[in-house]
Amino acid sequence: MPGGLSYSQLRLLGTLEDIQPVTQHRLAQALPVSDPAISRALRPLETAGLVQACQDPEHVRRRLVSITEVGSKPSTTTGNRSTPSCVPPCSKPASRMSSTCATPPGSPGS
Structure with a gap:
């Protein structure tokens, strides 16, 4: 597999790229896993x-x-996709309950 990733990891990345940003629960439903x-x-x-x-x-x-x-990057995932510009980066890495994402442009609070 490219980049040393398993098929399951590539599948997760591909699915995530199609529906991001998404909650962990919704991502689990999309794959479908627990x-x-x-x-x-x-x-x-x-x-x-x-x-x-x-x-x-x-x-x-x-x-x-x-x-x-x-x-x-194409070497990591199965397609030649890029992160949509509307997906805001996290302001800090997520810890259990301490970080927040940047507010997407045009949404309440921006």
């Missing part, structure tokens, strides 16, 4: 800098996940 399984699958991808997760500004207990620029 919530604990998606949490375990995201950990190494987040550590590698391929995805980022941050607190959902609309709900403090939810985390929004999006693919990073590094994670969207």
Whole structure:
């Protein structure tokens, strides 16, 4: 696999790229896997800098996940896609409950 990623990781990245930013729960439904399984699958991808997760500004207990620029490179994923410009980067890496995402342009609070 490109970049040393497993098929499951590539599939997760490809799905995430299509529906980002998305909650972990919605990503799990899209794949379809359990919530604990998606949490375990995201950990190494987040550590590698391929995805980022941050607190959902609309709900403090939810985390929004999006693919990073590094994670969207063709050598990492299955297609030649790029991160949409409307997907804001996280202001800080997500910890359990401490970080928030930047507000997308045109949304309330921007």
